[in-house]
Amino acid sequence: MKNILIPTDFSENAWNAINYALALFKDEKCVFHLLNTYTPSIANSRFMASSIQNGVVDATHNNSINGLQAIVKRIKEAHDNPNHSFKNISSFSLLVDQVKEIVAAENIDLVITGTKGASSFDEVFMGSNTVRIIKSIKNCPVLAIPQHYEFERPSEIAFATDFNRFYTASELEPLIEMAKTFNAVIRIVHVQYEIKALTELQLFNLNMLRKYLKDIEHYVHTVSELSSVSKTLEVFSKELDIHLLAMLNYQHSYVELMTRELVIKRVAFHTQIPFLVIPELGMEAPSRKKNRKEDQFLIDS
Known part of the structure; x- marks a missing residue:
């Protein structure tokens, strides 16, 4: 449950x-x-x-x-x-x-929260309460639902990453579970300011990510940055009819970058689709499913 x-x-x-x-x-x-x-x-x-x-x-x-x-x-x-x-x-x-x-x-x-979007400088990134929750909750995914968004089965999910960080199975669990539940395609999107070959570290992380997603239909998209990462992801999501945009929140991640660039440029993140922010858990974090099984064993015994 x-x-x-x-x-x-x-x-x-x-x-x-x-x-x-x-x-x-x-x-x-x-x-x-x-x-x-x-x-x-x-x-x-x-x-x-x-x-x-x-x-x-x-x-x-x-x-x-x-x-x-x-x-x-x-x-x-x-x-x-x-x-x-x-x-x-x-x-x-x-x-x-x-x-x-x-x-x-x-x-x-x-955690699922509604967001009105930007209405003032203080709410430049999806609404101040939503941002505070995203920044403060370190052990649970947060799903922000834009104002007026009507539910649509998330059959197309975008996962934005720069491949600079290794993702663990526990961190990817919410994304994988969502994709399997709705038989969704995952589109891994990498925004580059200047298109160039991936480093060895990036290639390693990409290959590991694809292994995690081996049972899920997925594609890798490398796109040129427009005026900002946030604008690029907006356009990408619109053109490919994405129903859910997902990111991992860690130091120097797209989430942190977007928050910073939007404040500096005084612009809003006008995504019209739900935005899933997955917290950084690290290598030692156990699967939440595993925890539930252990809890159930303790109850039954």
């Missing part, structure tokens, strides 16, 4: 992410952890009565609980899938802190 965490602020953008998640996993048994965090604005005045402060917190807390209950009711009216169950989490805390805590406590397999 999968554990999926979906933060929500009760906006239509967040509802769109929930809809996508329900459609993506409609044939799998899942527990969806619906999270709403709240931090009510309370004047920091020693003259304000504590009873008034408590009243503000209580009202905000009730609004959060009622909002989550309304979301579950809306879900069951629209989908009513016996494979799916729901757990509501209302928390007086900061979003990223609570996401990190739940990921660890509930063995979360995937």
Whole structure:
């Protein structure tokens, strides 16, 4: 059974992410952890009565609980899938802190969040909350769903890499599982500022990547960089009708590069498709599936 965490602020953008998640996993048994965090604005005045402060917190807390209950009711009216169950989490805390805590406590397999895209300098890369989650969550993949994106079966997946880093089986597990579930083609895309032959290290990493993907139809695309890596991936995804863009998040990765270049150039990453960010786990990280089997053995015994 999968554990999926979906933060929500009760906006239509967040509802769109929930809809996508329900459609993506409609044939799998899942527990969806619906999270709403709240931090009510309370004047920091020693003259304000504590009873008034408590009243503000209580009202905000009730609004959060009622909002989550309304979301579950809306879900069951629209989908009513016996494979799916729901757990509501209302928390007086900061979003990223609570996401990190739940990921660890509930063995979360995937965090799915809606993103409005850039609306100001502070939200230059997919929305500030999404970026904070991506940068802070080190042990769980994050799937960002663009505003207004309607679910489409991800039969074409792009995996962007520069081949400068060796990928482990545990890191590639979310990508491979997604491809196998939807019988998808994986298009490995390498963006180069200047087209040139791969180094020995890059060739080794490419060959290892292809071994991991041996049971999945896949192709390698080397493309010339346009004005930026982000723009290049946008154009590539559009031209090849990609349904999901995936990247591994590590030091000097495309994720880090795109975040930096977008801030510097004051431009937005206008991807219109879901964006899967896979965390760096390292060589010693065990498979999450293996962990589940061990956990089940302990329970059964």
